Amino acid sequence: MSKLAEEAKQQKAFGWAATDQSGTLSPFNFSRRENGDEDVTLKILYCGVCHSDLHILRNDWGFTSYPVVPGHEIVGVATKVGKNVTKFKAGDRVGVGVMVGSCKTCECCQQDLENYCPQIIFTYNSHNPDGTKNYGGYSDMIVVDQRYVLQFPDNLPLDAGAPLLCAGITVYSPMKYYGMTEAGKHLGVSGLGGLGHVAVKIAKAFGLKVTVISSSPQKESEAINRLGADSFLVSSDPAKMKSATGSMDYIIDTVSAAHPLLPLLSLLKVNGKLVTLGLPNKPLELPVFPLVAGRKLVGGSDFGGMKETQEMLDFCAKHNIAADIELIRIDEINTAMERLAKSDVRYRFVIDVANSLSQ
Ligand code: NAP
Ligand code: ZN
Numbered sequence: 001m002s003k004l005a006e007e008a009k010q011q012k013a014f015g016w017a018a019t020d021q022s023g024t025l026s027p028f029n030f031s032r033r034e035n036g037d038e039d040v041t042l043k044i045l046y047c048g049v050c051h052s053d054l055h056i057l058r059n060d061w062g063f064t065s066y067p068v069v070p071g072h073e074i075v076g077v078a079t080k081v082g083k084n085v086t087k088f089k090a091g092d093r094v095g096v097g098v099m100v101g102s103c104k105t106c107e108c109c110q111q112d113l114e115n116y117c118p119q120i121i122f123t124y125n126s127h128n129p130d131g132t133k134n135y136g137g138y139s140d141m142i143v144v145d146q147r148y149v150l151q152f153p154d155n156l157p158l159d160a161g162a163p164l165l166c167a168g169i170t171v172y173s174p175m176k177y178y179g180m181t182e183a184g185k186h187l188g189v190s191g192l193g194g195l196g197h198v199a200v201k202i203a204k205a206f207g208l209k210v211t212v213i214s215s216s217p218q219k220e221s222e223a224i225n226r227l228g229a230d231s232f233l234v235s236s237d238p239a240k241m242k243s244a245t246g247s248m249d250y251i252i253d254t255v256s257a258a259h260p261l262l263p264l265l266s267l268l269k270v271n272g273k274l275v276t277l278g279l280p281n282k283p284l285e286l287p288v289f290p291l292v293a294g295r296k297l298v299g300g301s302d303f304g305g306m307k308e309t310q311e312m313l314d315f316c317a318k319h320n321i322a323a324d325i326e327l328i329r330i331d332e333i334n335t336a337m338e339r340l341a342k343s344d345v346r347y348r349f350v351i352d353v354a355n356s357l358s359q
Contacts (some may be wrong), residue, residue, distance in 0.1 A: 014359055015067050015139025017067040023057030025333050028067060029358070030135055032143050037192060040088050041080040041147045042096065047137035048073030048163040048323070049333070049349035050194060052279065053255045055341055056125050060281040064126055071137025072098045072123040072156035073350075075152055075162040085146045091350045093152040095313070097165035098123055098303045105200075112307040114148075138330065140357055150310050152240060153317035160322035164270065164313060164346040166303060167323065169253060171199035172312040173304035174275040175206070180250040182205030188251040188267055189229070192219050195277060198244035198323055200227045205319040213264070217344060226324065227347075235263060248272060258282040261298070265290040273297045294307055323348045329356035 010031035017028035035041045040318060053070035055061055074096040078088050086096060101121030102114040109117050124136030136142075152161065167268065175181050183206060188238065189199045190213040200223070203210045211231045212223045219230040233240050241263055248267045251274045258280040265274060277285065286298060305311065316322065324347045328336050336349045351357075 003036065005232070013139055013141055014068040015135060016333060016357075017069045017135070018057045019067045020060045021064075023054070023337065025057070025138065025337075028051050028069060030069070032111070032135070032141065033132065035080045035082055035143055035272065037084045038145050038147075039082045039143050040085060040094060040146050041092055041141060042076035042141050042149075043079045043141055043354070044074055044076040044137055044139060045158045045354045046162045047071040047351045047353055048166065048194070049336060049340065049351065050163075050166050050167070051340060053136075054337055055256075055279060055281070059338065061279070063125075068125050069079060069135035069138050070124055071139070071351075072096070073162045073165040073167070074123070074142060075158045075165070076086065076142075079141070082146070087146055087151070088149060093154070094120070095150040095152045095157065095162070095165050096123060096144050096148065096149070096184070097139070097169065097309055100144050104147070108252060112121070112305040114243035114305050115303050117272040131186065137346070138333065138351060138353070148306060150306070150313060153313055154298065155320075156317045157322050158312065159318070159327055159350050159352070160325045161313075162350050163198065163323035163325065164316050164321075165309070167194045167198045167251070167348065168202070169304040169309045169312050169318060170277055170301070171195055171254070172202055172315070173299035173308055174277065175202065176251065177301065178250070178273050178275055178299060180252075180273065180275075181206040181208070184209065185249040186211065186250045187246060188213050188264070189254070190235075190251055190264055191254035191256070192223055192347070193254060193343060193345065194323070194348040195258070196252075199252050199254065200229050201321045202316070204228045205321060207313070211244070211279065213251070213267070222346065226297045235355055241267070242327060246270075251275070252277060254278050259286060262287045262290065265296060268296050270294045271296070273299065275299050275301055323350075325350045327352050331356065
């Protein structure tokens with residue numbers, strides 16, 4: 001097909017992009033494919049701001065392909081559906097999370113674990129098989145294959161519900177997979193940011209006892225009074241940390257920067273499980289003596305498959321769980337990123353895309 005014909009199949013889109021490692025976002029015109037037979041087009045209403053957006057903007061992981069439009073906590077309304085689309089119709093409330101494609105045939109895809117497909121296509125900073133580039137949700141619209149679109153439950157707020165599409169599933173999936181949902185068991189949540197505060201809420205809905213382990217003493221009263229945690233440990237307070245030695249069944253570690261694991265492993269009981277979800281730009285050191293001596297387990301987890309993401313949204317709708325958010329305009333995004341880098345957000349920024357993004 002000629003280049004002109006290819007271009008004719010594109011449509012205009014508008015968002016905010018970073019063009020270099022400074023990570024500074026500014027207005028950006030680009031194109032998206034026309035809605036195909038399997039596709040759903042969304043008018044984007046809200047988009048959450050994940051710490052992974054910040055890692056990618058600043059090229060923390062070394063594979064950012066500029067220009068990059070971040071955003072993978074996307075909520076909107078379907079404006080167009082292709083002729084083979086059965087699950088959605090124009091006007092539906094819909095969501096898009098961390099992925100927009102996979103091979104659909106491998107073992108992972110067949111087991112509803114598309115998030116582990118070797119050919120996964122991420123929502124942004126990725127390319128499609130035809131070489132075209134993907135841009136994320138800090139933008140006016142997006143075109144996505146129906147398999148990677150979610151029904152957004154009616155009773156979930158569109159703005160505060162958006163962060164569930166990454167933060168929510170990223171903490172829900174390991175809790176289910178690693179068997180961390182037994183009521184009455186004790187869960188530690190390390191790092192009280194976007195992922196961490198949703199983990200507290202979901203864990204309380206499972207009936208767990210929850211202790212937040214944080215580097216920010218000023219978050220204590222909110223953790224307990226607003227988010228529902230049972231107790232709070234300041235990670236830099238050795239006496240408090242020591243008093244909690246061997247008290248936890250599980251820990252979910254959401255810290256975004258390199259940090260020692262030994263203090264967390266010490267908090268676990270024998271047979272305890274630590275799941276690391278944070279993606280610091282440097283490897284974490286794994287002390288093996290406490291693992292061996294206490295038959296402890298350290299695992300990882302990467303958001304979740306489409307079926308489980310829908311299950312998580314429905315679970316959150318049933319239990320009235322949404323994020324605590326700071327709603328911002330798109331032109332406040334660079335300041336928000338500075339604050340996110342300093343763990344200064346209560347507890348997720350969400351961009352009011354529809355009311356603040358204009359050419
Ligand atoms: P966030 O909102 O910035 O929260 C991270 C929290 O970590 C901060 O609020 C802070 O909590 C703590 N923290 C940050 N720097 C720290 C330091 N130097 N020492 C100790 N604690 C520190 O980020 P997020 O959006 O929740 O994401 C967290 C991490 O998970 C990021 O690395 C992100 O890329 C990754 N992630 C992974 C997946 C996955 O699928 N596995 C999905 C999404 C995100 P306190 O103030 O309480 O200490
Ligand atoms: Zn994310």
